[in-house]
Amino acid sequence: MDFELNDEQRAFAASARAFAQAELAPHAAHWDRESIFPRETIAKAGELGFCGLYAPESAGGLQLPRLDATLVFEELAAADPSTTAFITIHNMATWMLGTWATDTVRAEWGQALTSGSQLASYCLTEPGAGSDAASLKTRAERVGSEYLINGAKAFISGAGSTDILVLMARTGDAGSGASGISAFAVPANLPGISYGKKEEKMGWNSQPTRVISFDNVRIPAHNLLGREGEGFKIAMKGLDGGRINIATCSVGAAQGALTQAQQYMHERKQFGKPIASFQALQFKLADMATELVAARQMVRLAAAKLDAGARDASTYCAMAKRFATDAGFMVCNEALQLHGGYGYIREYPLERLMRDARVHQILEGTNEIMRVIIARRMLEGDAPDMIR
Numbered sequence: 001m002d003f004e005l006n007d008e009q010r011a012f013a014a015s016a017r018a019f020a021q022a023e024l025a026p027h028a029a030h031w032d033r034e035s036i037f038p039r040e041t042i043a044k045a046g047e048l049g050f051c052g053l054y055a056p057e058s059a060g061g062l063q064l065p066r067l068d069a070t071l072v073f074e075e076l077a078a079a080d081p082s083t084t085a086f087i088t089i090h091n092m093a094t095w096m097l098g099t100w101a102t103d104t105v106r107a108e109w110g111q112a113l114t115s116g117s118q119l120a121s122y123c124l125t126e127p128g129a130g131s132d133a134a135s136l137k138t139r140a141e142r143v144g145s146e147y148l149i150n151g152a153k154a155f156i157s158g159a160g161s162t163d164i165l166v167l168m169a170r171t172g173d174a175g176s177g178a179s180g181i182s183a184f185a186v187p188a189n190l191p192g193i194s195y196g197k198k199e200e201k202m203g204w205n206s207q208p209t210r211v212i213s214f215d216n217v218r219i220p221a222h223n224l225l226g227r228e229g230e231g232f233k234i235a236m237k238g239l240d241g242g243r244i245n246i247a248t249c250s251v252g253a254a255q256g257a258l259t260q261a262q263q264y265m266h267e268r269k270q271f272g273k274p275i276a277s278f279q280a281l282q283f284k285l286a287d288m289a290t291e292l293v294a295a296r297q298m299v300r301l302a303a304a305k306l307d308a309g310a311r312d313a314s315t316y317c318a319m320a321k322r323f324a325t326d327a328g329f330m331v332c333n334e335a336l337q338l339h340g341g342y343g344y345i346r347e348y349p350l351e352r353l354m355r356d357a358r359v360h361q362i363l364e365g366t367n368e369i370m371r372v373i374i375a376r377r378m379l380e381g382d383a384p385d386m387i388r
């Protein structure tokens with residue numbers, strides 16, 4: 001077992017760090033304050049392959065292991081968790097399309113999405129179906145060679161600024177549960193699609209979040225992803241990787257905050273000496289670093305399980321998401337505390353990092369739902385294997 005990164009992985013991380021320093025760090029506070037979606041910068045990230053990191057090569061992606069993708073996302077998130085989180089959602093939706101789309105749809109959209117010139121949203125949540133996503137009501141009715149879509153999605157990241165929607169909708173009858181859900185690729189500008197107001201949020205301000213309504217929207221039948229009834233499985237497979245990605249964004253945000261705090265402790269003097277000399281604060285810093293390293297290793301373990309196709313990969317993805325997003329928020333909050341009043345003002349990045357990291361405990365399955373997934377596996381599955 002080798003915990004060290006190889007030369008190629010170090011090179012990925014270094015190029016992501018250089019991009020983050022040049023293209024994200026100087027602008028992140030402005031995008032946050034003005035709620036600007038930096039589409040051109042995301043396209044530049046696409047030129048480096050960051051918009052299709054693990055999407056299949058057949059769709060123009062780099063088809064990298066998930067572990068390698070985390071190295072890139074972590075470096076980007078240390079500068080700007082909000083923009084990076086959108087890039088990870090785009091990667092997830094692009095992987096889903098690249099993996100399950102028909103050849104026609106993959107040929108039409110694959111290259112555009114993996115290059116970052118076109119962007120994708122992931123549409124599962126509905127106003128009445130959040131944690132209980134399998135109760136979703138948006139319908140897709142087969143009519144001849146088309147599907148007719150009616151319903152609404154809530155909290156959709158990128159909505160109104162993206163080009164294609166990976167949409168989960170019900171093709172079975174009302175009581176069909178998860179097995180009655182199918183996934184579709186829906187061009188975002190079709191007649192009958194309308195977008196709600198941009199939600200005003202605590203963080204994640206560099207990406208829009210909106211409700212999307214579908215009123216008799218027609219798509220060709222070949223825009224179905226996989227087969228009818230496979231949509232919930234496809235959505236959950238997307239989220240396994242998505243949870244690693246969001247966990248990684250928390251690790252990155254925490255690393256960004258910790259680095260700031262380390263520097264600041266040497267610069268800031270109180271009682272005639274640097275605050276770095278106070279043992280209470282040294283202990284705080286030590287705990288932050290320990291939690292951060294534990295979170296990073298757990299995320300990489302979950303990514304390695306997913307890469308290996310391990311049976312318990314989904315459980316590890318849930319554990320990594322729960323642990324890293326809780327730890328990441330804690331580290332950001334403690335780093336803010338170490339800055340005293342300066343941590344609370346916008347001139348410093350701490351309050352932004354903390355606000356951006358907070359939502360990671362809520363989305364892509366709340367941390368309560370992560371515990372539901374883990375406990376179910378422990379009590380119903382072959383738990384001893386998992387926890388050994």
Ligand SMILES: Cc1cc2nc3c(=O)[nH]c(=O)nc-3n(C[C@H](O)[C@H](O)[C@H](O)COP(=O)(O)OP(=O)(O)OC[C@H]3O[C@@H](n4cnc5c(N)ncnc54)[C@H](O)[C@@H]3O)c2cc1C
Pocket residue numbers: 089121122123124125129130131132154155156157158201204209359362363364365366367368369372
């Ligand atoms: C900024 C933002 C961006 C988002 N982006 C997207 C996106 O791009 N695509 C998308 O599809 N969705 C997106 N979401 C939606 C997100 O995934 C949901 O908000 C999340 O799954 C929770 O659903 P909910 O908000 O309806 O909360 P609810 O499900 O109503 O939960 C309310 C509370 O009850 C708890 N709870 C619910 N059920 C249980 C249970 N069985 N046991 C214990 N506790 C439980 C929850 O943990 C939570 O604390 C986004 C959300 C936000 C805030």
